[in-house]
Amino acid sequence: MMISRILQKNSINRLTINTINSIKQSSSSSYHTTSKDEVVSMSNIKRNDEFSTLTNQDIKHFKDILGGDDSSRMITDKDELEGFNQDWMKKYKGNSSLVLKPKTTDQVSKILSYCNQKKLAIVPQGGNTGLVGGSVPLFDEIILSLTNMNQIESFDDVTGVVTCQSGCVLETLESYLNAKGFTVPLDLGAKGSCHIGGNAATNAGGIRLLRYGSMHSNVLGIEAVLADGTIMDCNSTLRKDNTGYDLKHLFIGSEGTLGVITKISIITPPKPTSVNVALLACNDFNQIKQILIKAKKQLGDILSAFEFMDRPCIDYVLDHQSTAKEPFDKKSPFYVLIETSGFHEQHDAEKLNAFLENIMSEDLVLDGSLATDTKNISQFWKLRETITESLGKAGAVYKYDLSLPIDTFYSIVEVMREKLKDKAVVTGFGHVGDGNLHLNISTPKQKYSKEFLSNIEPFVYEYTSQQKGSISAEHGIGYMKTGQLHFSKSPASIQLMKLIKNSMDPNVL
């Protein structure tokens, strides 16, 4: 059994190939597409025939484990399978004939134990909202959906620790906590669908990371089921526990390849009661750096987002969003969105105003505007949040999710502009407070082209690697970037990853 299901050299989901003949690495396509005939071809990788093919007897066994075969427990209908076999971007598609939907950790354990014995490959699936093809089968792997494992088990209003099953939808958890005056220390566009277990498995980032840190900071405990069915109970609700290796961190960000996360405990902060947003216009990226330094010092702990976008982003939004308005009288090369969240309206406003006066007096901004009511706040955020959609409406977009050191953060945008000249519009935006750039290369009114892609890759990865950046800041590796891992990780690191995978899932051949 392998929890992740396909074997490829130098891949994270598929760490363990040794003996399979000549499996070639597919060229990773990092463009976004919604057209079915542009689905990433998997024909150049080969199913490992050492894995078994599902039989009716297997299905009968799973029926026994799950206590029935109605569609709330397992899915075999071809039409119903469709949504599980394909990712939401319709970029990656597998051919599984079975979805299992356990309700308990014990059922997950029995399923994995059986699959391990029978050498049936499995892919765990949360909300299936990932961007890198990590949650869908590539061949006929059984899909283990955590959808039915959605119970919130406990909440402690002294410590703020919530414990729930891994299939709990992020937004559901957020609503539950909001009613108690707390908030999930994580916020994502996909919150209406994504699962908290998937968030942990992929170490999801999002806009609150600047304030609250990553899942490694906030997850206190994890229960996971290993490939052989062993239930690994690391589900502590304690803030401090230095007894042996902290195994939960192995599961955070390992994308389901070391075990299936079944339960999770998170420390949650009180929900801020006062929110302000400022939108600033700047002349160059160096000003943004200076503003970031000052924001961290002067806004201190109420700083909750520091996002930037360059001018082409705003142009795309204005072109494609009917309600969007030019934010200032004059156009500027750069824009910064700063959000504060706190617990004292007057104090927060005073701090933000003093900060804005300071950066204006030091000529770090060309213009600025402050929103304190919900409507204006949401309008400012809309400028930032509709960039992706607007770019998508304009034509083919080649998208990259990079971490880069602050000193060379924006240079990749300029380098790509120089390289591509009038062949494309190169834009940059993202979580500059966390060093995370979303680089977008837009070819208006054109279709995706592998030929054009060769202008970008592997150059963009090589460049990122030279800067000691990361080729995947928050999206993960999945299927998309298995061949690119070496751009961000050393051979010794990849070797150790393989060693860990092999040790924990030795049945993979």
Place this chain on the structure above:
Amino acid sequence: MMISRILQKNSINRLTINTINSIKQSSSSSYHTTSKDEVVSMSNIKRNDEFSTLTNQDIKHFKDILGGDDSSRMITDKDELEGFNQDWMKKYKGNSSLVLKPKTTDQVSKILSYCNQKKLAIVPQGGNTGLVGGSVPLFDEIILSLTNMNQIESFDDVTGVVTCQSGCVLETLESYLNAKGFTVPLDLGAKGSCHIGGNAATNAGGIRLLRYGSMHSNVLGIEAVLADGTIMDCNSTLRKDNTGYDLKHLFIGSEGTLGVITKISIITPPKPTSVNVALLACNDFNQIKQILIKAKKQLGDILSAFEFMDRPCIDYVLDHQSTAKEPFDKKSPFYVLIETSGFHEQHDAEKLNAFLENIMSEDLVLDGSLATDTKNISQFWKLRETITESLGKAGAVYKYDLSLPIDTFYSIVEVMREKLKDKAVVTGFGHVGDGNLHLNISTPKQKYSKEFLSNIEPFVYEYTSQQKGSISAEHGIGYMKTGQLHFSKSPASIQLMKLIKNSMDPNVL
């Protein structure tokens, strides 16, 4: 070669014994002692004879690696060895005849590679300030001191990321950062001696954890040398990097058993410019819980410490510290120390005052006092910080570092009082904001006694285990608690720890 150096079943430092004859687990002594003849006996464990004994040829080889044999590079003088062979409490003592003091990662790599080939056992040592016997040899292991690896390599004032060698002393790093307006997100009593690498290796806690989180939250990158000499470069300075398993977390808290940390990158926050401390008197522990809930909500992100102590702690301090004064007119059963740290004096004071008025109006406190100037702040902290020393002056103290769920947090103190009656004074204090209780059982004017210890152990561990607590909140396992790991970790977890240790250090027999 094994990086940690002794073999015992069910131990974290010594995960891998399979074949050695009948090594018995020594009974772990958790009392503090400064008397030499009370040093923990290691005579009931046996050196593994599969490991080699140091030869002159080995020493010559190390001399070549280090470029000389003066005492700044290696120590063989018996008197000089003393301080490295024994921990600072003089509780654990080994018998090494060689300390190596490399200056570079490359030298560490060559040393470990050689030891691995020659089956020479090694113990890495940082500031040697640990409380559980994890940093000294138990037999004749070579001591690998990181003292000479103390260079601060870089600091980025935009991101706050500092990179340094692992032997950098915490206080040195703090001074360096303070001068730039930043602070290490970690503060310990041992800061004048402890190394930042050792802090990471032991996942050190301390008083800032409530505010900034653990080392897992703040360490961005680690360079470590594995048992075979492989240099594992996970020394990223990026805030976000989702490319494969996040291997650095394996080294954080593994107490040097999986590799020697040689370099580290940490994200550091701006140093707060405004600090206030309030001391409160309470009638029962439930009031403390209610105050904690309110402090988190009303003080929000300026809350930087929430410590408690019960009355006996104050009595010990008053008895043994000549400058200490009764804090209020009347004695109370409980005291809480609340610290705020922020960037706006007036705002912080307003928040703290409003909070204090609120809890007083709700009758959650019997009395309270606020300190805003350095002198008074330090007097309040002194009450908390001199508890350990004062207890030590009174007689033998049996000390436990426990994490417990908030609902049963103080019950262990009451249970132990009931159990021991007039045989001892049972006190509790600690980081209640993090769920970390320091339970102290004091037997005034008496000596340590194994007979008396049997009144406490294993009961205190069993009780903690029943509450799903941790038998080591922040001190780690080391040598002291190797036999107690099972009280906080499941058999499956311990099995996985052993698997990881075996995979990464296979030469241990």
